[in-house]
Amino acid sequence: MRELKILAIVIFFTALTYWGVEPYAHSQMHPHVAPADFSFKDIQPLALNGNSENGKTLVEANCIACHSIKSLGFEAPMSNDDAASAYGVVPPDLSHAGVIYDNNYLSGFLKDPVSATKLSHKFGDAKPYAMPSYSFLSNQEVADIVAYLKNIVATKPTDKMVFEEACGRCHSMKYDGTKAQTSSVFMKNYLGAEAPDVSMMIRSKKAEYLTTFINEPLKMVEGIAMPRVGLTEASQAQVIAYMEHVGDRKKAEREDLGLNLIGFMAIFTLIAYMWKVRIWKEVA
Ligand code: HEC
Numbered sequence: 682m683r684e685l686k687i688l689a690i691v692i693f694f695t696a697l698t699y700w701g702v703e704p705y706a707h708s709q710m711h712p713h714v715a716p717a718d719f720s721f722k723d724i725q726p727l728a729l730n731g732n733s734e735n736g737k738t739l740v741e742a743n744c745i746a747c748h749s750i751k752s753l754g755f756e757a758p759m760s761n762d763d764a765a766s767a768y769g770v771v772p773p774d775l776s777h778a779g780v781i782y783d784n785n786y787l788s789g790f791l792k793d794p795v796s797a798t799k800l801s802h803k804f805g806d807a808k809p810y811a812m813p814s815y816s817f818l819s820n821q822e823v824a825d826i827v828a829y830l831k832n833i834v835a836t837k838p839t840d841k842m843v844f845e846e847a848c849g850r851c852h853s854m855k856y857d858g859t860k861a862q863t864s865s866v867f868m869k870n871y872l873g874a875e876a877p878d879v880s881m882m883i884r885s886k887k888a889e890y891l892t893t894f895i896n897e898p899l900k901m902v903e904g905i906a907m908p909r910v911g912l913t914e915a916s917q918a919q920v921i922a923y924m925e926h927v928g929d930r931k932k933a934e935r936e937d938l939g940l941n942l943i944g945f946m947a948i949f950t951l952i953a954y955m956w957k958v959r960i961w962k963e964v965a
């Protein structure tokens with residue numbers, strides 16, 4: 682009985698520290714930031730049904746001059762280095778743009794890329810953003826482009842493809858053998874900062890930080906040069922899963938081992954208890 686009381690007290694104080702004191706101390710040391718916003722509330726939704734046929738015409742006339750759409754056989758019009766030197770950064774492939782970026786974000790981005798990416802501290806009239814703004818198109822035309830980009834996605838992209846299309850123009854993933862499409866000389870010129878290799882970022886920054894950071898970098902790091910990329914919640918989860926796969930391959934193994942260890946301790950406790958009962962029976 683006495684042991685049970687001690688156990689209850691230990692459990693009580695452990696729980697108090699874990700759910701009470703630690704979160705409190707944490708919130709004091711790291712002030713709360715608003716959680717990731719996957720509805721992109723700052724962007725006015727178009728609320729229009731797009732016409733994919735018309736979108737096709739618009740995309741072929743406007744976008745494939747710079748972007749590849751490999752799933753449809755449109756290859757990049759120039760080499761990565763030529764593209765980076767012409768625009769500042771390599772334009773991403775658009776094969777899955779319709780599903781990896783949020784609809785709302787995508788239309789906001791086409792109309793005003795600097796506001797959508799939250800890069801007004803980097804770009805303005807003096808230094809233009811690498812991609813032209815399509816503010817001269819009507820809202821209906823923008824909705825048509827978004828509808829077309831959604832329509833051409835036949836299969837869900839893999840985690841790696843989402844990373845390549847959304848982040849691969851700036852970031853290397855060395856441990857998976859991929860180099861940033863834009864070489865670092867151009868990158869530095871374009872954003873004023875080099876984009877770090879992200880192979881081990883999942884360990885140094887942790888998934889929780891990355892979830893908020895990727896959704897809106899400026900919220901986590903003041904003045905950072907990394908753009909908001911506008912991923913949907915699902916595709917952002919795919920990017921993080923990929924980073925976990927590359928940077929922390931042993932995670933599943935470790936978690937399995939943890940469970941086995943807990944099982945072993947439970948059985949061992951039971952045996953120890955039975956042994957104690959037996960010894961004391963003889964003594965008494
Ligand atoms: C003059 C070349 C050029 C043209 C034309 C162009 N783009 Fe881009 N686009 C770029 C570059 C360069 C980037 C990368 C910009 C960056 O990362 O700062 C980009 C980025 C993007 C992105 C990624 C957005 C994000 O948040 O990461 C999308 C989506 C996109 N373009 C769609 C389009 C569509 C749709 C069209 C046609 C209506 C188009 N682009 C026309 C050069 C171009």
Ligand code: HEC
Binds near residue numbers: 770904907910
């Ligand atoms: C247009 C280029 C560009 C794109 C696209 C981009 N990043 Fe970045 N990112 C940067 C730059 C530049 C920095 C470093 C900024 C600095 O140090 O000021 C950075 C920093 C980071 C960091 C470090 C954060 C920290 O706290 O130090 C992470 C993690 C990251 N990016 C992840 C991603 C992921 C994941 C994607 C795709 C969803 C992505 N980035 C897309 C340019 C980019």
